[in-house]
Structure formats: C-alpha cells, structure tokens
Amino acid sequence: MSRNRTHDGGGPSQRQLRVGELIRRALSEVLARGDVHDPDLNRMSITVGEVRTSPDLKIATAYVLPLGGRGQEDVLKLLARNKAELRRQVASRLALKFAPELRFQLDETFDRLDDTRRMFEQDAVRRDIEE
Template sequence: MAKNKLQEGSGPSQRQLRVGELIRRALSEIFARGDLHDPDLNRLSITVGEVRTSPDLRIATAYVLPLGGKGQEETLKLMARNKGELRRIIGKKLALKFTPELRFQLDDTFDRMDDTRRMLSQDAVRRDTGE
C-alpha cells in the first residue's frame, strides 16, 4: 500500500515517458507525411509538443498546436474526428500490447513562456533579480 502512495506523487514512470515519446514521434510523422484520409487535417502543419499517458497506458493525451497558432479549435475538432484512424495507424507503427485511446489538448507551453518572459522583463522584477 505504501508503495502505491509513493508512486502516485512521484510523476510519470519511465514506461509512461517512453510510450508517450513513441506516440509523440509517431503522431508528428503522421502529420508531417499527411498519412490520413482527411484532406482538411492533412493540409495543416501541426506541432506535437508532448504526449502524456495515464499510469495504465490506456489513455494518451497529445498536446498539439497548429503552425502559427491559428485555427486551434478547428484543429482540435479535426483531430477528434480522426482519432480512430490515428489510433489505428499508431497501433500499426508501434509494437504496443494495447494502443491507447487518444485525446487532444492545445499546447500552451509557448503562451506560458511568453508570459514568463514578459514578467521577467518588468522593471520591478529585474531590480529584484539583480539584473
């Protein structure tokens, strides 16, 4: 029982990280090569920043962003519409015992980096950090 409590708070396991990275690479390749049957999705340039898997590896959440950040909601809808085909292609590419259910969310990493830069460039913060 104590072991499970320790694992819960310690972050993702090596296996979760490895499977997430394999799925991220596969999705990136699929989007770059236009391997899908949906021309609307194939015409988009999509960045897959990260894929996080659930501890049981049954769910994979891909954090994505269309090039330039435009059409984010449309991109999420197109990806949701094609998640069955994406899952099937990933299942063929990767030798996993079970291909996880795919979920998609917008990657807000770049927005957070911009916010951090803005905050660090403020005069009061620069004074406090000694720059």
C-alpha cells in the same frame, strides 16, 4: 500512494515517459506525412509538443498546436474527427499491447513561456533578481 505517480511521488514513471515519447513521434510522423484520409487535416501543419499517458497506458493525451498558432479550435475538431484512424496509424507503428485512446489538447507551453518572458522584463522583477 497514487497510482499515477512513481514510488517516490515524483510524477510519471519512466515507462509512461518512454511510451509517451514513442506515441508523440509516431503521431508527428502520421500528421507530417498526411497518412490520414482527411484532406482538411492533411492541409494543416500540426506540432505535437508532448504526449502524456495514463498509468495503465490506455489513454494518451497529445498536446498539439497548429503551425503559427492559427486555427486552434479547427485543429482540435479535425483531430477529434479522425482520432480512430490516427489511433490505428499510431498503433501500426508501435509494438504496444494495447493501442491507447487518443485525446487532444492545445499545447499552451509557448503561451506560458511568453508570459514568463514578459514577467522577467518588468522593472520591479528585474530589480528583485539583480539584488
């Protein structure tokens, strides 16, 4: 049995999901309030779509996207540059035994939704669905 799966092999545990959501909310609040001492980061509006945690809760991967989708690489660099302070800020808002290491990746959910929408608009796909 894999350590990062629930007993039925169906994905992250309830604990991972709960802690991930708590971290997402705290991180979103820190970024929205501009609590980080980096004016470049504070100038950006960043959406935190999801946070996934490792099974031991020591690593949290935040899926982020700048508002409007522009400056994605800049956002990742700024977040990486400030990850120690972000980790402290998030930890101060949560009552966790360990402050997780924060990692950042671009949230590609919206791109996948657009691709799926375009696929469903194709004539051949619509014919198959309607039959």
